[in-house]
Amino acid sequence: MSNLKSVKVCFYYSSLAVSYCPQNDFNGLTPYEKKKYVWKMLYIYMLGYDVDFGHMEAVSLISAPKYPEKQVGYIVTSCLLNENHDFLRLAINTVRNDIIGRNETFQCLALTMVGNIGGREFAESLAPDVQKLLISSSCRPLVRKKAALCLLRLYRKNPDVVNVDGWADRMAQLMDERDLGVLTSSMSLLVALVSNNHEAYWSCLPKCVKVLERLARNQDVPQEYTYYGIPSPWLQVKTMRALQYFPTIEDPNTRRSLFEVLQRILMGTDVVKNVNKNNASHAVLFEALALVMHLDAEKEMMSQCVALLGKFIAVREPNIRYLGLENMTRMLMVTDVQDIIKRHQSQIITSLKDPDISIRRRALDLLYGMCDVSNAKDIVEELLQYLSTAEFAMREELSLKAAILAEKFAPDLSWYVDVILQLIDKAGDFVSDDIWFRVVQFVTNNEDLQPYAAAKAREYLDKPAIHETMVKVSAYILGEFGHLLARRPGCSPKELFSIIHEKLPSISTSSIPILLSTYAKILMHTQPPDPELQNQIWAIFNKYGSCIDVEIQQRAIEYFALSSKGAALMDILAEMPKFPERQV
């Protein structure tokens, strides 16, 4: 491998590495040279260069008779190709021969490649053979753990390849496995199987609890599987994950044993100095929390969990804080702990302003989930405040969530209108049309709200630079209800018209129709008619009567014609009727 440097240099100076080793001579190379060529190809590929040669060579090495070449073939193929490459299928027969053959090393190579990149065709041809290896007592743990994960992949590609009848018992037997490598791999397989069909694998439930007990008591756990003093934290986590796919635990003894283990984990996980030990023990703790939530344990245990989470969201260590927020959000969905969680509201709001975006996202999700009528005002106001400084990645989500919360939990409708208008003001780009349509619907359906909304819209129009959506909303509202404000300063029809018209140059063509409708409505509501205003607006209608945009042209011409009719206009442009209530 010492001439890797020369490969790089060679690549920079020649247009393609193909010139380094001619393809047509590949079969004439010695095995060692073939190996070198293919490894170098992988190196170039890894650096990010396009490698459109050499795939066939790599695949052909899979059929090599000797281990060194075969190894390269298998490994490079799994890096360069994937299940969507057609000619990977060419290798299926060779791969199958390696799997069912006597050579253990070849078996491992084959199982590994299939486990990493095998697709549906591999699943159908190979699953039975792989299953045999997994349960074969003559195979070393080395082979069996690869068989377990290879089978997992095949199952994910085609669930039908694992015939449940009979296999459930085998899985239960596998749970008694002593070798922890095999057990770890088999547990991943079990998680996938149970997640699709927990009834078939119910016999594995008590076994899983036994595994957990074995680990928790550090029974029969070789030193090599202990990580900073913790018996295989990964296996503990996987086992608890498997248990979360069983809806209930019927047997009282099993249930009791499990709760004992969980209780010990909840109460016995201390914060230690060693970062890795701390992370590992807390990985187990958080999974235990998830399992407890799933089992919907007694109230006491649940409150222990919430208390723990309350502690976590305030610690300095960011990872734990993140996980505290995330798990608290999950907790909202499973059980009735809203009140307890609300006690931590101020801490959560502080997290909304954390410098780390990952934490801010968790805090937002949690606030959204814990919002109800009692705290909606506070929470939505915090969200709006945050919106002013939030980066673009978060604004759309923030706006949508704020709008939904405002609608669901508004203490009164005028507050809701305020919130939406503020949203449009601060993050207009991210406020979809649906949101401002909703506001208009509400205002239309609630007479008391109309003057308030109109006044607010008028206020916003005074701002020097406003978002196009704000122009649309304000124009619509003032068109419909502006006349209710006629007596107020700055709200005469003429003043309303001129301040709206000021914004016309700044908006896009698609919004102009709305403004034209507004002008027509203002004109209609101006009784007695104001000739000067009439002339101004008619001039605009005339101007747009020859606009190239069909919608604009049509409206301009028709409004002009209608408004010349005088009193009859009142009926045609009467106030919009109430919108039908949305079916829930």
Added chain:
Amino acid sequence: MIRFILLQNRQGKTRLAKYYVPLEDSEKHKVEYEVHRLVVNRDPKFTNFVEFRTHKIIYRRYAGLFFSLCVDITDNELAYLECIHLFVEILDHFFSNVCELDLVFNFHKVYLILDEFILAGELQETSKRAIIERMGELEKLE
């Protein structure tokens, strides 16, 4: 499950890339670029977890190298974080005080080690001893 594993240096060069989901080459390049940008700009005081598309990246920096795992949203973050550390410990043991150059000049061995550690996007073996022993067996066959 683990969707992919990336080892990248500060400049964004990929020292190891293993994908457990099928991605075209152009997609892989895009992913590697985006992940690098994402992790290299994060403050060391921040969490080791960051959302990436509809998944999560669990990452940690060791000297000049970023180790990133892309996992599902519902996966146990701390468990994978320590999975990264275990991998580093294995590499450290195998190469006796590993550095980036070791990984560059022996990338073929790193792939071998990785294939003993993770398979089908899941943890295969968590005993450092078992993996190092296996590597010893394989060296004899070369």
